[in-house]
Amino acid sequence: MNPITQNRRHYEDLAVGEVIDIGHTTVSKEMIVSFAREFDPFPFHLDEAAAKASLLGGLASSGWQTAALSLRMLGDSFLNTIASMGGLGFSDLKWKKPVMVGDTIGGTATIAGLRRSRHHPERGIVTLDFDVRNQAGEPVMSMRLANLIELRDPSVPLIEGENP
Amino acid sequence: MTRWFEDIVIDEVFPLGSHDFTEEEIIRFGRLYDPQYFHVDPDAAKFSHFGGLVASGWHTVTVGHRHMVDALFAEEERLRALGKEPGVSGPSPGVNKMEFKVPVRPGDTVTYTLVVTSKRPSNSIPGWGLLFNTLEATNQRGELVYHAELVGFSKLRDYKMPLSVRLLMALTRLPLLGKLAARFQ
Numbered sequence: 021m022n023p024i025t026q027n028r029r030h031y032e033d034l035a036v037g038e039v040i041d042i043g044h045t046t047v048s049k050e051m052i053v054s055f056a057r058e059f060d061p062f063p064f065h066l067d068e069a070a071a072k073a074s075l076l077g078g079l080a081s082s083g084w085q086t087a088a089l090s091l092r093m094l095g096d097s098f099l100n101t102i103a104s105m106g107g108l109g110f111s112d113l114k115w116k117k118p119v120m121v122g123d124t125i126g127g128t129a130t131i132a133g134l135r136r137s138r139h140h141p142e143r144g145i146v147t148l149d150f151d152v153r154n155q156a157g158e159p160v161m162s163m164r165l166a167n168l169i170e171l172r173d174p175s176v177p178l179i180e181g182e183n184p
Numbered sequence: 185m186t187r188w189f190e191d192i193v194i195d196e197v198f199p200l201g202s203h204d205f206t207e208e209e210i211i212r213f214g215r216l217y218d219p220q221y222f223h224v225d226p227d228a229a230k231f232s233h234f235g236g237l238v239a240s241g242w243h244t245v246t247v248g249h250r251h252m253v254d255a256l257f258a259e260e261e262r263l264r265a266l267g268k269e270p271g272v273s274g275p276s277p278g279v280n281k282m283e284f285k286v287p288v289r290p291g292d293t294v295t296y297t298l299v300v301t302s303k304r305p306s307n308s309i310p311g312w313g314l315l316f317n318t319l320e321a322t323n324q325r326g327e328l329v330y331h332a333e334l335v336g337f338s339k340l341r342d343y344k345m346p347l348s349v350r351l352l353m354a355l356t357r358l359p360l361l362g363k364l365a366a367r368f369q
Contacts, residue, residue: 022231024231075309080275082249083275088242091217091242095218095219096219106234107241107242109241109330113279118275
């Protein structure tokens with residue numbers, strides 16, 4: 021038994037279709053510039069004039085910052101409430117619209133799939149469809165995440181056909 | 185890599201350099217963006233299946249992105265030094281696939297490598313092309329840390345705007361016809 025996660029929701033407690041409200045966060049110019057300096061120092065993430073002349077049309081956050089801020093919201097609203105064993109990765113990440121200075125982003129994560137690991141009976145895999153929007157309700161980012169989660173009772177045999 | 189779209193060679197390998205991950209920066213990134221116990225608390229992390237503190241996958245990925253941006257700037261410098269005009273890189277529309285393989289632990293050295301696997305002109309943004317890149321990160325033991333399939337924009341050098349587009353752009357500058365013409369842009 022893992023003392024850190026024993027009172028959290030486990031694989032058995034989740035259901036496909038559950039919608040998690042991840043809350044929201046407002047992105048300031050200072051946040052954009054300091055993240056860009058460290059991880060994404062393109063002029064269009066650092067300088068207003070360069071940003072206006074770019075495809076973004078104005079100072080906008082790094083896509084990786086939008087992702088990191090969304091991950092933080094998902095952590096607070098979901099990952100730290102379940103017996104998470106870490107992420108496996110993601111697919112179809114789309115940055116649909118730039119996140120501009122002063123925008124408030126938030127959204128939902130929907131449980132799209134649940135399956136057990138074939139090689140590790142104590143592990144399950146939860147897939148989440150992430151839909152992040154700005155204050156106008158316009159989609160800014162979407163992706164499908166895969167995350168490992170502990171089973172409460174790994175002794176329950178894996179039923180053939182359970183995993184599509 | 186800050187080359188014009190036409191000058192990008194498919195399957196050319198770009199070494200992006202290495203990064204040493206310290207416990208301090210793993211925890212700092214974790215606290216800001218991914219505060220799960222195995223990313224922020226070395227003692228609690230012992231109870232996880234990792235058996236100790238590991239970096240958030242998103243941390244190793246954003247550091248990899250920084251290495252790619254630095255490589256773009258270095259290529260720009262190299263071309264200027266040769267008296268050539270560098271191309272223009274644009275923002276990324278997305279990531280097709282990201283697979284976290286082996287976790288990164290404090291003291292690990294991660295080496296990043298980029299390969300442009302294919303390219304095509306953009307259908308939605310005239311004058312720009314799309315690059316499909318594979319970025320792989322390996323640790324000091326040669327184990328794959330992550331595999332990413334990224335998409336990026338790169339500007340075309342030889343793009344000539346069609347007459348119809350130029351005409352529409354000119355019309356949008358006129359006070360009355362402008363609003364009408366803007367609808368067709």
